[in-house]
């Protein structure tokens with residue numbers, strides 16, 4: 001069975017000083033982890049955190065990537081640039097980027113393609129809003145979001161990570177119940193199975209107010225292969241508890 005993956009998403013948080021303290025605490029505590037561990041950091045800190053995680057169990061991740069390869073795209077970061085800092089993972093299509101930066105399904109699919117081409121594993125985020133859940137549209141929304149990535153990436157689809165993050169659970173303290181989350185994860189797994197013979201290889205992470213108290217139950221579900229953790233990933237004790245709950 002594959003190891004679970006616990007990835008922290010620092011979002012727009014951190015400083016040179018606080019990053020050093022956080023990674024030192026995580027590296028010290030994660031030495032005996034059973035699972036894979038990653039931190040997705042703000043781009044200006046990639047060089048710093050690359051050095052901090054070298055020789056530890058922790059892999060480096062970025063939070064976004066350009067859909068373009070290079071050129072006149074002010075403010076953007078290419079996958080090739082991220083790769084130069086030994087970036088192993090890159091979030092694409094986080095709901096905050098879909099919501100505040102107008103990222104479409106097609107754009108997210110192209111970003112995933114750029115990451116894959118550079119040897120970076122895209123962590124493709126999908127998830128429904130509260131209004132969509134209330135309207136009974138959860139499955140339709142997450143399947144549409146994942147379908148675009150499958151369509152663009154073809155047989156490479158077994159190389160991605162998927163993160164199911166219900167928008168209503170992000171930063172709200174409201175978590176999907178383990179059963180609610182598992183139900184959506186099973187839908188996503190079936191969709192991957194229809195696209196590749198290697199769907200079992202794909203990590204499907206849950207994200208949205210995962211914390212030390214609820215992680216074990218969520219991570220015990222058959223199709224939950226890890227977590228994408230926001231707020232709790234900034235607190236070493238909490239993030240280490242989640243890591244300890246993973247297998």
Ligand code: 13P
Nearest residue numbers: 009170171208209230231
């Ligand atoms: P929280 O864990 O803070 O709810 O954030 C989840 C998230 O958006 C991770 O990408």
